[in-house]
Amino acid sequence: MKKIAVITLWFGPLHDYFRLWTRSLRANDGYDFLLFTDQEIDRTEIPDNLKVTRLTLEDLKETIIQRLHVKPTFQFSYKLCDFRPAFGELFAPYLTDYDFWGYCDMDLMFGKLSNFITDDILSTYQKIFNRGHLTLYKNEERINTLYRSSKTIDAQAIMESKACFIFDEWHGIHQVFKEFNVPQYHKECMADINPNKARYTCSNIQNYKKQLFVWEGGQVKQYFLNGGTMQHRELAYVHFQKRKISIDDASVYTSSAAVALTSFSFVPLNQKVSAGLIRKYDQPNYMHFLQRHSKRLFNTLSKYTNKAAPIDRSLISKTIEA
Structure with a gap:
């Protein structure tokens, strides 16, 4: 090994x-x-x-x-x-x-x-x-x-x-x-959450109109509704970048329950995932959406006052291939 x-x-x-x-x-x-x-x-x-x-x-x-x-x-x-x-x-x-x-x-x-x-x-x-x-x-x-x-x-x-x-x-x-x-x-086997969306939306794998990311038993799963039925797939990890996560229930750190990753908070799950549960937790966080885009605008303006780290994608090189 x-x-x-x-x-x-x-x-x-x-x-x-x-x-x-x-x-x-x-x-x-x-x-x-x-x-x-x-x-x-x-x-x-x-x-x-x-x-x-x-x-x-x-x-x-x-x-x-x-x-x-x-x-x-x-x-x-x-x-x-x-x-x-x-x-x-x-x-x-x-x-x-x-x-x-x-x-x-x-x-x-x-x-x-x-x-x-x-x-x-x-x-x-x-x-x-x-x-x-x-x-x-x-x-x-x-x-x-x-x-x-x-x-x-x-x-x-x-x-x-x-x-x-x-x-x-x-x-x-x-x-x-x-x-x-x-x-x-490289295989797209992880959920890379788009930080600029109001709900948890992946930037690299297929999304569904209703979906929920859950950590349970040491595994990450994407549950989703497809054609009226609930399905799921296992993922290597879920990356919830650039979000302010509010944790209201500290038992998510220690309990044996699964953890639901929502756009508002991470919550313990003491019940099996169901279609109703997916609909309940897959809700847009418009406050995050507004704050994120306001911050992006501020950072863009800050580049002209040296208050933010500039991002340069040129890599000091010739044109590169995808």
Whole structure:
């Protein structure tokens, strides 16, 4: 069985969904999750496969200088996404015992990853998935250094820029691996929730007029009404990005009940999912919709006053392929 380490960086106060994220880690005992953070974590409330290391943002910048030989100029932690493809080198001392390493976001709940990332896939591919919220790499020198080998994408320039290039996703490291014909595996087996919609709507897989995402028994499921009947499919994880999640019932962290992910809150489910339950919980959150689009407008205006981290999709390169 392959040993896999997944790295997460977090600086500043933790969100309420942190304990939901940690709860979903327990069902993935074949993975170790390495959290580097400046926050004090109560180790009695986290699973054994979550390894926490205290690290300040300034400490991280110094490590970047020493191990990557680049000069970080970022002021926003979001910029760290551009450093993710270099984690194999940046955190090398923590990865010596692992066959694969990767990175993930915290605004998600994992299902049973081994149902989607099999030993056969791990034996065949050097890179698993192409989205920043979860990507895995084979832990070997060629793969760990490939990010800085491209003839068209200047990784050092990206990392030393204050702008965000989204280097960890399709238009970045994916293109570098394509340049060198390294096998990559990607299957749309996760729910990537569109942050700009009022209801939970996926940006990458089929949606239904009435649907509900549920975490139950360590699995993530998409329940939906199709042709008048209730159906479901299992997913690797659900990514509920850029949403302010209100948790009114703390039992979602500890109870044996399933968890329904709604556009308003995460709630414990003490009953089986039914068509009526899907209709009840699949409701639009128009307040989120208005706040999200107001924030996007504000960020657009802020680019002209240097109050927000600019996003640059050019990747300092020639035109790239999809």
